Amino acid sequence: MKAINRLASFIKADHRYVYLGTSAIAALGLAFSQRNPTPLSFLAPTGVFQDCLWAILWAWIVVSAAALVTKLMHWNDYRQKSPFASERCRRGARLGSYVVVAIAAIFFIDRCVMSFIDLVQVSIVSDSNPSDFLSSLVYMTYKSGDFFIRGIEITIALATFGTAIAFFLALLFVFLRIQTFDRVDNDLVRFFKSIGRGFTTVYSTIVRGTPMMVQGLLIYYAGFTVLRGMGFETAQANQIWSTFTAGLVTISLNSTAYMMEVLRGGIESIDPGQAEAARSLGLSQWQAMRKVVFPQGIKNAIPALTNELIINIKDSSVLSVIGVFDLMYATTTVAGVYYRQMEVYCVALVVYLILTLVASRLLEAFGKKLGAEAPATLPSSN
Amino acid sequence: MADTATTGVAAAAQTNEPLIRVEGLRKSFGSLEVLKGIDLSVNPGEVVTIIGASGSGKSTFLRCLNLLETPDAGHIWFHGQDLTAERCNINKLREDIGMVFQGFNLFSNMDVLDNCTLAPVTLKKMSKTEAEKVAMEHLTSVGLEKFAHAAVGRLSGGQKQRVAIARALCMNPQIMLFDEPTSALDPEIVGEVLEVMRKLAADGMTMVVVTHEMAFARTVSDRVVFMDQGVVLEDAAPAELFGNPKHQRTREFLSRYLEDK
Numbered sequence: 297m298k299a300i301n302r303l304a305s306f307i308k309a310d311h312r313y314v315y316l317g318t319s320a321i322a323a324l325g326l327a328f329s330q331r332n333p334t335p336l337s338f339l340a341p342t343g344v345f346q347d348c349l350w351a352i353l354w355a356w357i358v359v360s361a362a363a364l365v366t367k368l369m370h371w372n373d374y375r376q377k378s379p380f381a382s383e384r385c386r387r388g389a390r391l392g393s394y395v396v397v398a399i400a401a402i403f404f405i406d407r408c409v410m411s412f413i414d415l416v417q418v419s420i421v422s423d424s425n426p427s428d429f430l431s432s433l434v435y436m437t438y439k440s441g442d443f444f445i446r447g448i449e450i451t452i453a454l455a456t457f458g459t460a461i462a463f464f465l466a467l468l469f470v471f472l473r474i475q476t477f478d479r480v481d482n483d484l485v486r487f488f489k490s491i492g493r494g495f496t497t498v499y500s501t502i503v504r505g506t507p508m509m510v511q512g513l514l515i516y517y518a519g520f521t522v523l524r525g526m527g528f529e530t531a532q533a534n535q536i537w538s539t540f541t542a543g544l545v546t547i548s549l550n551s552t553a554y555m556m557e558v559l560r561g562g563i564e565s566i567d568p569g570q571a572e573a574a575r576s577l578g579l580s581q582w583q584a585m586r587k588v589v590f591p592q593g594i595k596n597a598i599p600a601l602t603n604e605l606i607i608n609i610k611d612s613s614v615l616s617v618i619g620v621f622d623l624m625y626a627t628t629t630v631a632g633v634y635y636r637q638m639e640v641y642c643v644a645l646v647v648y649l650i651l652t653l654v655a656s657r658l659l660e661a662f663g664k665k666l667g668a669e670a671p672a673t674l675p676s677s678n
Numbered sequence: 679m680a681d682t683a684t685t686g687v688a689a690a691a692q693t694n695e696p697l698i699r700v701e702g703l704r705k706s707f708g709s710l711e712v713l714k715g716i717d718l719s720v721n722p723g724e725v726v727t728i729i730g731a732s733g734s735g736k737s738t739f740l741r742c743l744n745l746l747e748t749p750d751a752g753h754i755w756f757h758g759q760d761l762t763a764e765r766c767n768i769n770k771l772r773e774d775i776g777m778v779f780q781g782f783n784l785f786s787n788m789d790v791l792d793n794c795t796l797a798p799v800t801l802k803k804m805s806k807t808e809a810e811k812v813a814m815e816h817l818t819s820v821g822l823e824k825f826a827h828a829a830v831g832r833l834s835g836g837q838k839q840r841v842a843i844a845r846a847l848c849m850n851p852q853i854m855l856f857d858e859p860t861s862a863l864d865p866e867i868v869g870e871v872l873e874v875m876r877k878l879a880a881d882g883m884t885m886v887v888v889t890h891e892m893a894f895a896r897t898v899s900d901r902v903v904f905m906d907q908g909v910v911l912e913d914a915a916p917a918e919l920f921g922n923p924k925h926q927r928t929r930e931f932l933s934r935y936l937e938d939k
Contacts, residue, residue, distance in 0.1 A: 479745060479768055572746055573783035573842075577797035577849055578773035587796060591787045 315360040318393040322353040325400030331407040334414040339406040433639040440630040447626025455608040462551035470559040478581045503553035509614040516542040516618040543620035562597030602659035697722045703752035712738045714908035725885045727895040730905035736888045744775045776846030780858040782838040784830045791826040794848045816844040836867035856887040
């Protein structure tokens, strides 16, 4: 949208580059016009009208060339001497540029958009997989649409539920992680605090230090083995410990570790004076945490926390190794069915990009509502 | 406010003992010994000012009085209860020891009124309306009743410190500790905070003030304590300490201070 506005203001401005810029657009229009018209083309049957449009584009380029020549000839006193610099001529050039842009757009719609629609129409009724890239892509996406839609649903479910579960687990874990001994704590409390801190530290180290793919495989087979050990048949075990359940558990546990560290960073960035002031009023360590430090720390951490959802959309793709029917698994399946890889992985790429862009826009709006600063860019993967 | 102070005084006067008594207080940070055996007592209604060079241990000593720093050795009795004892419920005792910090430390996730009502509502089980009524009284006494619903970040330094004082007063403390309350303020707005403290002292509040404001120490306090390198060098009435310091070190400090001024 911003780009379009900038282009519009460029054309609108009575700019001496108006010839140059519009010439490039005219050349593009000419290039489009050279493509073979499809049966859906609405310009081709008009014949003479199309030729007129074509001629106007050429005429514009010729006029621009003339303008360029006069510009080169009157380099220093262009404004005074050149006929192209006169007010009337400049107004004409601006109007002309609108016409040229419109014609180029017509050619684009006629030759590119209509031909793509034609391609889609032909491809989806095709009996066999067409050989060219775009037709094949459309054909396979259409024929395997159910696969893709199911894959997208599972990917979104894994990412959103996984992130939500991870958030609550991370809240619990970070609470254990940042415990320090207080004067009033007795030995039992101190013992439990040590255990909690030790456990969460080890947990975070292991989870963040190993690939999620390995974690997924381990969790899946471990759950399966446990169920078999409890005397379930393979089919039953598969039903209880489905690949989706295992995948959701994996992504939740994995994301918990990262979110915990994000929360810890947010909490530790709070001025220790805040907790001191609360303690000086008589609040216990827990009360000071809950009422003063946690709310501020979590607010600090919101941008990084929302990034976790985007990371999970992308990283859930590795769970396809345990057979979760996510977008990646669906894509691989379709690629296997038709034995065409490039086309379907392109589809997967575009779908992932759309998912992450939509998610980041939504989260940005959500974060703004909560009063946090928006994350600037798409985050890197874990 | 006057009522609370007098009841505090009365309670302590009955037991006929200082409100705070410190004996042999020691504290080290690593190998650096900051407090080397401090003895001091503060009677009810007394205003004690602690002066001394930076690094002399004044702030650490003050922070030990409500155990924000844990002393390594020595005893602190508050109302006859030993704070340093193993079984002491310091959270409960801190309710009676108000503290004001150099950096204000107002809770930045709350507005001014919530800053003041948090502790009374949480700890004294006051109803929200009741706590707000009390808070408004204290905010009025520091002249900030108009800012009750302002965000903390929008206040000036002097206003923040006055809110911090009101916040501490809302717990109805028996003693107020001031840790360099004006050091982070512009010279121009130091006055408004000192004015509030003067009023508090006149109302009979027991106060221990760490400060570099010599004029305040001279005019408001009942006793001035000069600390140097972790020990109390001199402890006397302001007229005596400023007029006729006994130690060479005190004279040096005061003369340098007066030169700077």
